[in-house]
Every structure is written in structure tokens, then in C-alpha cells.
Amino acid sequence: MGTKTKLEILVLLLLTSGRDPGIVPRNSHPPEPEDIGESSNLSDWPGGQHGSAGLPLTKDVLVNGVLVKVKYCHTCMLYRPPRCSHCSICNNCIERFDHHCPWVGQCIGKRNYRFFLMFVSSATVLCIYVFTFCWVNIGKTMDTHECTFGRAILKSPISAILMLYTFVAVWFVGGLTSFHLYLISTNQVRFLSSRCSNS
């Protein structure tokens, strides 16, 4: 693991933050009521809640033979596909929306979830790698100079700073990695799961 790996992690970060997370192109005008189709509840929606253009706030669509309720987005003027959510920060509807990541300044969705997961997991491995080798380096310094841990830190302050930094960082990236691996293993990720979200 060397400079190449660190570069690869940076590329993953750029791919996560720079790539389109799955933005659903917005309409310039609201859909016409006749475009909505037979299955809409335009006239007999129980709550009588209609959008600004007289459109129902939800409609039922058939997805692989299953009736799915989709919500209307007033900002993007479209019916959101299943597992799609509107991000208030990016002000876009994102396909298979996972979350908005403030650290990379981008939504995590259909098209960049893979890169996001690869980024956090490789950053975790790098943190553990750097921490371990700084620890080994301090140990060697203690052996060579036959000194205490405190003195070894003074002799090799860079190792101590890197150890402190990676120790703090690993809780964030490691926590994210294990959380998302847990979600994947229990099939709770929208990216993989076939379940629909009505949020």
C-alpha cells in the first residue's frame, strides 16, 4: 500500500462527489392530467388533497406487476419513481436516494453509492494501516533508544500526530463502513433492495 492506493482513494472521493448521484431531470411544466393515466385517483382521492395544478399528490403505478404508490414533487414537477427522494440541499429528485453527505457535498444515490462505499471502506483500511505502522515505528524507536513511550513520541512527533489523526478518523469512516455493510447484509439498502419507500 503506497502512494498509488492513496491516489485511488482520492479518485474514489472525486467519483463520489463529482458524479451525478442519479438526478431525475425535472419537468419545465407540470404533467397534464390526461398523462397521469387510468390508475390515478384524480377524482376520488380520499383526502381530496390535490397539488397546485389540480394534480393528485400521489398516484398508483404498476411496477413489475405490483401496484406502487408514487408521490408528486412540486419542485421538480414530476411523479417520483419508486425509491426516489427529493434532496432539499441539492434541490433535486435523486433516484434510489440514500442520504445527502455533507462531507463530500453530494447526495449518495443510485449512481454513486458504489463509489461511496468503496471510498469509506478503503479509507478505513488506510487509517488502520497508517495507525499500525506508526505504532510499530514508535515501538522501534523505544527499542533503539531504550526510552519510554513519551520520549519516543518526542523523537518521532509525526508518527504521534498521524496516530492521533487516524485514531479519530477511523471512528467516522469505519463506523460508516460497518453501518453500510450491515445495511447491505440485511438487504436494507435502497440501492439493492427491491422494497419500495414511500418517504
Ligand SMILES: [Zn+2]
Ligand atoms: Zn424533486
Ligand SMILES: [Zn+2]
Ligand atoms: Zn443532496
